[in-house]
Amino acid sequence: MTEILIRCPITGKDLSTGLDLIPEAFEKADLRNRSVGCPHCGQIHSWSREDAYFRTPPERESGSMS
Ligand SMILES: [Zn+2]
Numbered sequence: 130m131t132e133i134l135i136r137c138p139i140t141g142k143d144l145s146t147g148l149d150l151i152p153e154a155f156e157k158a159d160l161r162n163r164s165v166g167c168p169h170c171g172q173i174h175s176w177s178r179e180d181a182y183f184r185t186p187p188e189r190e191s192g193s194m195s
Pocket residue numbers: 137138139140167168169170171172174
């Protein structure tokens with residue numbers, strides 16, 4: 130599963146919504162008028178599907194394994 134993030138409008142930082150969904154479930158989920166407490170600025174941010182995105186997985190290290 131992949132963590133769902135929104136962007137804090139105050140600090141511009143990624144903010145976890147606390148949801149972990151696969152993309153298919155994300156498409157089907159009712160994601161409207163959600164709210165989440167923000168650890169960056171301390172406020173409550175409301176969000177909807179349009180605001181949300183998946184955490185980009187870290188890039189795999191390329192190159193040969195020694
Ligand atoms: Zn915030």
